[in-house]
Amino acid sequence: MNTFGGPQPAPPPGYSSNPPPPFRPSWAPSQPAPARMSPGKIVAVFVGVLLTVALIGGILVMLSAPPPPVPPCPPNQPCAPIPSLPPVAGGSPLPIATPRPQGSPGTLPTPGAPVPSTPTSDSPPVVANTLYTDSSLGYSFEYDPEVFDLTDHSDGSAVLSGQFFDTQIWVDATTADTSTSKMIEDELGFVDRFLIARVPDTDTYDALLGPSIGYVAGQGGVFSGTLTSRDGTPVAPGGVALISSTDGRITVAVVVIVGTPDARQGGETQEHAVRTAADDILKTFNWNAQ
Amino acid sequence: MKRARALEIALLTLALVGCGGAGGQTPAVGGAKSGPVGAAATAGVVSSDSDPSAAPQVLGPTPGDEQVNFSISLQLPGEAAMNAYLAGLTQPGSESYHKYLSADQFGARFGLPMTDVQRVVRWLAAAGLTTTTTPQRTSIGASGTADQVNELLGITLSDRLSSTGIRYHVPVGDPRVPRALAGQVATVVGLDTEPIQHPMSHIYTSGVPNSGLTPQLVASAYEITPLHDAGVLGQGMDIAIVSFDTYTDSDLRDFDRQMGISGAPDVKRVTLPGGPDSPGDGAGEVSLDLEVIRGIAPGAQITSYEGENSAEGLVPVIRRIVADGKAKIISNSWGSCENRNSKDAMAAEDRELAAAFAAGISYFSASGDDAAYDCRRVDISDNPFERDITPGVDWPAASDNVIAVGGTYLTVRQDGTYYDEAGWEEPLGGAGSGGGLSKYQQRPTWQQGAGVDNAQSNGKRQVPDVAGPADPSSGFFVLYTDPSQGQVSGRVGGTSAAAPFWSASMLLTQQYAQSQGVAQLGPLGPVLYQVASQQPPGAVFHDVIRGGNLLYQAGPGWDYATGLGTPRVTPLAQAIVALVKGQ
Numbered sequence: 001m002n003t004f005g006g007p008q009p010a011p012p013p014g015y016s017s018n019p020p021p022p023f024r025p026s027w028a029p030s031q032p033a034p035a036r037m038s039p040g041k042i043v044a045v046f047v048g049v050l051l052t053v054a055l056i057g058g059i060l061v062m063l064s065a066p067p068p069p070v071p072p073c074p075p076n077q078p079c080a081p082i083p084s085l086p087p088v089a090g091g092s093p094l095p096i097a098t099p100r101p102q103g104s105p106g107t108l109p110t111p112g113a114p115v116p117s118t119p120t121s122d123s124p125p126v127v128a129n130t131l132y133t134d135s136s137l138g139y140s141f142e143y144d145p146e147v148f149d150l151t152d153h154s155d156g157s158a159v160l161s162g163q164f165f166d167t168q169i170w171v172d173a174t175t176a177d178t179s180t181s182k183m184i185e186d187e188l189g190f191v192d193r194f195l196i197a198r199v200p201d202t203d204t205y206d207a208l209l210g211p212s213i214g215y216v217a218g219q220g221g222v223f224s225g226t227l228t229s230r231d232g233t234p235v236a237p238g239g240v241a242l243i244s245s246t247d248g249r250i251t252v253a254v255v256v257i258v259g260t261p262d263a264r265q266g267g268e269t270q271e272h273a274v275r276t277a278a279d280d281i282l283k284t285f286n287w288n289a290q
Numbered sequence: 291m292k293r294a295r296a297l298e299i300a301l302l303t304l305a306l307v308g309c310g311g312a313g314g315q316t317p318a319v320g321g322a323k324s325g326p327v328g329a330a331a332t333a334g335v336v337s338s339d340s341d342p343s344a345a346p347q348v349l350g351p352t353p354g355d356e357q358v359n360f361s362i363s364l365q366l367p368g369e370a371a372m373n374a375y376l377a378g379l380t381q382p383g384s385e386s387y388h389k390y391l392s393a394d395q396f397g398a399r400f401g402l403p404m405t406d407v408q409r410v411v412r413w414l415a416a417a418g419l420t421t422t423t424t425p426q427r428t429s430i431g432a433s434g435t436a437d438q439v440n441e442l443l444g445i446t447l448s449d450r451l452s453s454t455g456i457r458y459h460v461p462v463g464d465p466r467v468p469r470a471l472a473g474q475v476a477t478v479v480g481l482d483t484e485p486i487q488h489p490m491s492h493i494y495t496s497g498v499p500n501s502g503l504t505p506q507l508v509a510s511a512y513e514i515t516p517l518h519d520a521g522v523l524g525q526g527m528d529i530a531i532v533s534f535d536t537y538t539d540s541d542l543r544d545f546d547r548q549m550g551i552s553g554a555p556d557v558k559r560v561t562l563p564g565g566p567d568s569p570g571d572g573a574g575e576v577s578l579d580l581e582v583i584r585g586i587a588p589g590a591q592i593t594s595y596e597g598e599n600s601a602e603g604l605v606p607v608i609r610r611i612v613a614d615g616k617a618k619i620i621s622n623s624w625g626s627c628e629n630r631n632s633k634d635a636m637a638a639e640d641r642e643l644a645a646a647f648a649a650g651i652s653y654f655s656a657s658g659d660d661a662a663y664d665c666r667r668v669d670i671s672d673n674p675f676e677r678d679i680t681p682g683v684d685w686p687a688a689s690d691n692v693i694a695v696g697g698t699y700l701t702v703r704q705d706g707t708y709y710d711e712a713g714w715e716e717p718l719g720g721a722g723s724g725g726g727l728s729k730y731q732q733r734p735t736w737q738q739g740a741g742v743d744n745a746q747s748n749g750k751r752q753v754p755d756v757a758g759p760a761d762p763s764s765g766f767f768v769l770y771t772d773p774s775q776g777q778v779s780g781r782v783g784g785t786s787a788a789a790p791f792w793s794a795s796m797l798l799t800q801q802y803a804q805s806q807g808v809a810q811l812g813p814l815g816p817v818l819y820q821v822a823s824q825q826p827p828g829a830v831f832h833d834v835i836r837g838g839n840l841l842y843q844a845g846p847g848w849d850y851a852t853g854l855g856t857p858r859v860t861p862l863a864q865a866i867v868a869l870v871k872g873q
Contacts, residue, residue, distance in 0.1 A: 112868030210840030
């Protein structure tokens with residue numbers, strides 16, 4: 001049985017499906033003035049009046065100026081509403097050029113007319129999440145700050161920790177004279193400091209089917225073992241997935257470590273929930289961010 | 291840095307200890323998996339939380355008085371002629387070019403004589419069953435009690451309980467049909483009601499950092515705005531969605547209000563026998579379909595055809611849509627791994643799809659969300675961690691009567707215009723755009739063009755045909771009522787979103803065509819390939835050349851992750867209408 005369409009997990013703590021709070025008025029109500037004022041207060045009032053006059057003047061200047069251009073779709077916010085429709089009576093077709101309440105109707109495109117090229121724009125792409133840039137090696141990626149915290153970073157390395165899962169993600173990079181195989185070997189060396197009895201995870205459910213980073217194909221593997229505490233005491237099952245890729249300039253590894261990987265999160269295991277969240281890092285990985 | 295990492299890991303494990311209620315010096319918590327992992331090692335996990343992959347429980351015979359619905363798929367004596375006719379339907383110069391057939395005409399031309407249909411009806415009626423016939427004569431719907439059905443077909447219907455708590459029945463034994471009716475009855479379908487049709491949607495209900503693709507943003511990114519500005523909003527056009535669940539009416543009203551849509555027609559609901567009577571786990575899927583279409587074509591009349599979720603559940607749904615004869619666009623975001631369907635069932639469904647194709651209907655179907663490994667979610671043993679990870683495609687996307695819609699990861703600019711797209715793939719999570727080679731269906735003659743003939747081609751149907759935004763990270767804003775959580779909103783992705791995106795975009799194209807004197811565009815699959823061949827790269831499709839689907843890479847021309855690419859809707863509409871008018 002597939003797990004699509006199954007009950008979704010309850011939102012983790014800190015998540016909210018509520019709409020943002022309503023906008024507050026720009027102006028706060030003024031405080032009531034006292035009956036008598038000291039000289040200092042008189043000066044303050046004078047300054048206040050001066051500022052008020054300046055503000056009113058500024059507003060008048062702004063009102064007389066042409067409005068600034070409003071982007072049709074502000075990033076990260078709902079766009080302006082689409083035009084309203086006239087009521088459709090009885091399902092009968094309306095004339096194509098039915099006037100709409102908002103704006104003026106455009107003209108119908110001409111079939112077979114020369115196809116315009118893709119609209120050009122200098123507008124930068126939307127960055128929906130938090131952008132992490134490593135200037136030393138010139139790469140970047142995005143991570144969701146509502147899911148992961150950046151808990152450590154240095155040149156060529158970043159550590160993200162999950163807010164709702166026992167997980168860490170390592171993003172490491174070095175120059176391309178380190179092969180992907182060597183990178184994986186090195187990463188597993190660090191993993192083995194905290195994960196004992198590490199063995200390849202041969203479950204087909206957990207398999208990496210097409211390892212890549214930033215759409216550059218690489219190699220990877222999945223492992224399972226037991227996480228230990230600082231003194232080496234085994235404490236919980238652990239799962240590890242890692243991928244390494246190179247573009248010929250740098251070699252990158254992404255390592256995902258999950259505690260209690262087979263615990264359920266809705267229709268998926270915790271390991272898969274974390275891996276899916278970590279995919280955002282891979283999808284937004286920019287090999288040439290300089 | 292590595293030292294700092296060591297500290298972080300230590301904190302991680304301490305956190306685990308805290309969660310588990312054990313002290314720092316406590317011995318190992320639970321048993322680690324030891325490879326290869328068997329059921330014993332994972333049994334604790336499975337039993338601690340209901341696992342949808344667990345084997346179903348056998349409940350015993352289906353109560354004798356329980357109402358059971360199924361279909362008799364009929365022989366099409368004119369099948370060879372039908373195939374030739376369908377091939378010519380979109381071939382200029384062919385005798386059948388653009389001569390679409392109503393359900394009546396299809397039945398009269400390729401179906402059984404009415405006397406033969408009536409023989410089957412009489413056989414069913416004699417057993418006390420009620421029947422539903424439609425003019426296309428592709429199948430007959432039948433309903434009766436379990437006792438009546440058992441006796442008629444010589445089977446025993448047996449109830450099962452899935453691990454998700456859904457009761458369904460399966461036939462024990464092969465259905466028996468009188469030898470005298472062998473020339474009329476092709477197969478009996480619908481007796482197995484295991485709900486295997488799954489929605490192809492990934493839902494992020496909350497906690498997403500942005501609001502997702504709103505109607506205005508979609509219109510801007512994919513150049514739908516010029517059609518909207520010209521008043522092409524879907525008025526007077528009909529579109530059908532295939533549903534195996536239902537929706538909460540107020541959700542669409544709330545969506546309209548939040549998106550500033552007013553005056554849109556109410557959605558019509560057609561509930562088929564065995565269909566849902568209240569929103570269930572698939573409610574989000576139905577709302578996704580409705581709201582994506584509503585945002586792109588707010589003037590269109592949407593009808594949700596809601597059937598019983600079962601292996602052959604498509605048969606009665608498509609039969610009804612074709613018989614109703616209104617919609618020329620069907621959007622389907624449900625499906626299942628091709629391997630999971632019997633050849634008989636797929637043949638029965640393909641007969642219905644053929645009648646839709648002959649009627650000039652464009653049927654857009656999601657290609658699946660498991661990348662090139664569509665059967666990955668199918669359990670193949672009692673061990674839920676053992677899965678089928680051989681390449682596979684989804685059904686009905688693999689049918690050559692269908693336009694299969696794959697998925698992309700979209701990036702837009704801050705001014706709302708298109709920036710970039712990649713084939714949707716999630717290397718760690720395993721999701722991605724469904725695509726690959728069918729195991730059973732032949733590649734249709736119209737599937738031609740740059741990139742179609744490639745190193746993997748083997749003569750079988752290649753999926754998908756086109757693509758649309760599907761990665762949940764660039765998903766659509768959707769609002770729906772979850773039966774357990776109440777109303778939620780957020781970004782929703784999956785090829786479930788891409789299919790209605792294409793359906794609604796092509797509905798606008800049909801409306802635009804009508805305004806230009808083209809009464810009907812017909813099934814658009816062949817047309818899209820013709821247009822792609824005639825236009826320079828990038829002119830009407832965004833040719834997606836990055837990303838892939840975990841097995842196949844996206845690349846110039848057609849590819850297994852994104853097909854021909856994603857649409858520049860207005861230029862594509864112009865090119866389609868010019869092509870059809872010029873033929």
